[in-house]
Amino acid sequence: MLKRTPLHSLHVSLGAKMVDFAGWEMPLYYRSILDEHQQTRTSGSLFDVSHMGRIQLSGPDAQRFLSRVLTRRVSDQPVGVSRYSLVCNEQGGVIDDVIVSRDAKAWTLVCNASNRETVLGHFNRVRRAESFDLDVSDQTEATVMLAVQGPKVISRMSEAMGADLSAMKRYTFQNLSVMLVKLTVFRSGYTGEDGVEVILPARMASLAMKMVGGKLDKPDATIKPAGLGARDTLRLEAAMPLYGHELSEGVDPVSAGLSWAVDFEGSFIGADAIRAVRDRGPAARLVGLVLDGKRIARQGTPLLAGGRPVGQVTSGTLSPTLQKSIAMAYVESAHAAEGATLVAQVKGGELPAHVARLPFYKRPAQA
Amino acid sequence: MSVPTDRKYLESHEWHLPEGELIVLGITQFAADELTDITYVKLPRVGDRVEAGKPFGEIESVKATSDLYSGVSGEVVAVNDALNADPGLVNRDPYAAAWMIKVRPAGPAPLESLLSAADYLSRTGH
Numbered sequence: 001m002l003k004r005t006p007l008h009s010l011h012v013s014l015g016a017k018m019v020d021f022a023g024w025e026m027p028l029y030y031r032s033i034l035d036e037h038q039q040t041r042t043s044g045s046l047f048d049v050s051h052m053g054r055i056q057l058s059g060p061d062a063q064r065f066l067s068r069v070l071t072r073r074v075s076d077q078p079v080g081v082s083r084y085s086l087v088c089n090e091q092g093g094v095i096d097d098v099i100v101s102r103d104a105k106a107w108t109l110v111c112n113a114s115n116r117e118t119v120l121g122h123f124n125r126v127r128r129a130e131s132f133d134l135d136v137s138d139q140t141e142a143t144v145m146l147a148v149q150g151p152k153v154i155s156r157m158s159e160a161m162g163a164d165l166s167a168m169k170r171y172t173f174q175n176l177s178v179m180l181v182k183l184t185v186f187r188s189g190y191t192g193e194d195g196v197e198v199i200l201p202a203r204m205a206s207l208a209m210k211m212v213g214g215k216l217d218k219p220d221a222t223i224k225p226a227g228l229g230a231r232d233t234l235r236l237e238a239a240m241p242l243y244g245h246e247l248s249e250g251v252d253p254v255s256a257g258l259s260w261a262v263d264f265e266g267s268f269i270g271a272d273a274i275r276a277v278r279d280r281g282p283a284a285r286l287v288g289l290v291l292d293g294k295r296i297a298r299q300g301t302p303l304l305a306g307g308r309p310v311g312q313v314t315s316g317t318l319s320p321t322l323q324k325s326i327a328m329a330y331v332e333s334a335h336a337a338e339g340a341t342l343v344a345q346v347k348g349g350e351l352p353a354h355v356a357r358l359p360f361y362k363r364p365a366q367a
Numbered sequence: 368m369s370v371p372t373d374r375k376y377l378e379s380h381e382w383h384l385p386e387g388e389l390i391v392l393g394i395t396q397f398a399a400d401e402l403t404d405i406t407y408v409k410l411p412r413v414g415d416r417v418e419a420g421k422p423f424g425e426i427e428s429v430k431a432t433s434d435l436y437s438g439v440s441g442e443v444v445a446v447n448d449a450l451n452a453d454p455g456l457v458n459r460d461p462y463a464a465a466w467m468i469k470v471r472p473a474g475p476a477p478l479e480s481l482l483s484a485a486d487y488l489s490r491t492g493h
Binding site for chain 2: 017028029032033034229232233294295296298317318320347348
């Protein structure tokens with residue numbers, strides 16, 4: 001039985017094509033993936049991301065515990081700030097990538113839907129093994145999480161919420177009370193656009209939709225619903241990693257190009273292994289590829305150099321913004337330099353694939 | 368869901384429409400919706416042979432790649448080049464403008480063993 005978010009009936013009434021994603025019945029698209037992609041890049045989209053895990057940590061040892069399980073430093077993280085971080089195993093393999101936010105009395109960690117049970121299990125094991133005094137509370141099904149993304153979102157949402165969101169810096173959050181509903185607004189996202197993510201009580205889901213305002217299904221709406229299909233093409237253009245593609249327990253943060261999310265002075269779980277990879281240099285690295293032609297190199301596509309396999313694609317699509325076939329891939333470091341040309345072995349053919357600078361898409365600077 | 372009743376189907380979602388002596392092939396709206404936005408269609412060349420039950424091309428979308436199957440054997444006499452420049456036509460008009468190939472069938476009664484519209488719908492559970 002698939003889990004449903006509190007907004008399930010709304011998705012169905014908006015004509016969404018629903019699919020199974022990590023055990024949740026989620027909208028893949030409402031109109032078309034391309035349409036929703038462009039809507040996000042040019043105006044605004046609303047994504048139901050309630051399937052993502054929301055774990056609250058509190059208690060006397062919460063900070064010390066997070067210093068053990070997260071690769072990024074938390075001791076200098078101010079209240080009201082969110083940080084992207086990784087949860088690793090002793091071997092330095094990535095168990096999950098998360099956003100951790102520090103509030104006055106508790107920390108909230110947003111993790112991938114597919115990893116929620118694994119992360120909770122890992123946390124409980126570490127807590128017991130090292131006798132940390134803290135509460136780990138799974139808030140996923142008690143809350144709703146929405147991502148509202150696009151260049152017109154901040155002004156539209158400021159209006160709707162009666163709060164000036166434009167003053168918020170990226171990766172900060174604030175607690176607001178809108179129409180007596182307590183909600184948390186984060187200036188973050190997974191699309192490469194400006195925007196916010198909002199967490200609020202599950203029973204207030206329908207109110208949240210009113211707050212976003214207007215009729216979502218009106219053709220000229222500033223903010224329209226978008227599904228997981230567009231979320232994937234958007235994040236790939238922005239070169240944001242997706243767990244199960246670019247990240248797994250077999251990959252360390254250095255190889256994944258995420259050294260910036262690692263405190264190399266830290267004593268977190270996996271620190272020694274990750275420092276060792278940094279010191280000797282990773283055998284393979286995550287790179288961007290632009291392929292000739294319109295064919296897509298999908299996850300698992302082998303990459304060759306001089307007839308020898310040197311890597312594998314982790315994600316690929318036809319970039320709706322660039323109209324080019326793009327991919328991310330792990331490639332042996334000797335072949336991973338920008339400008340190197342490899343051969344992608346797609347079904348029924350071989351395509352030239354050029355190592356390219358990431359991200360593929362960067363939003364225009366605000367005027 | 369409904370599908371045109373003037374043609375025959377494969378369970379793999381290809382339609383086959385008689386046009387004089389020729390058979391026109393394409394895919395159903397259901398297949399196009401499942402694939403999502405189509406980005407690339409690989410079709411055979413005029414003069415190539417297709418065989419019943421075998422792939423005649425490939426179709427790609429932002430989500431997936433899949434083979435296109437023919438329900439008839441014969442020679443390809445026309446290919447819809449418009450799909451090269453505008454693969455999204457398959458999403459917008461799969462039963463008319465986004466036809467894929469026209470085949471001159473090798474034998475008599477080429478469509479006999481294919482599914483009727485009603486059978487296609489019941490087989491695919493819609």
